[in-house]
Amino acid sequence: MNPALALLGVTLLDILMTKGPDAYFRVVNMIQKDNPTPADIDEMILKAKNPDQYLLP
């Protein structure tokens, strides 16, 4: 397993059970990603939600 995720104590099964299949496959795809391009990094930044966005209805 990716050491970064192991360090966080994140397991795929946890993600599957708490966030559902979408988050699960997103994490699996992310773990498989080698040599990220600037576009991949931009996409990651765009996908991250700020704390206030969670408060929106």
Added chain:
Amino acid sequence: MKKNTGALYVFGFFALLALGCIGVLMLQGCAGTGEPIKDPILTNAYRTLNGLDTAYDIAWGSFVQLYKDGLVKGETMTSAQAMAWKYYNAWSKAAKTLKAYAAGTASPDQLQAALDLARAGLDELKAYLKEQAGDNVKIL
């Protein structure tokens, strides 16, 4: 009807187990199937940032849900929000440092320092959320 519900639970359990196993197999297999990693620092930092974002998304998302359900006081939410922003800003800075590293304008040490700050911010946030909401908040 009762029998069908039981069967559904068993099916659900095995379906989840199978998905978990597939994920583990994909993880184990990816080392030999992908293209060679040109820069381990870049790839590991990218994965770390995604891992942090996933952990934050689960913890903060569940805490906000508790707040929406009326289980968290307004003042507690205000403090938690300040910590969440602190983490988010550290994460964003680390992501930008990763981009700069990829472009050759940031050093590995600068990148590592930014990642450490983001990780520390998330640890602080998770500890606070756990302290305020106990087992009601989902922490990975």
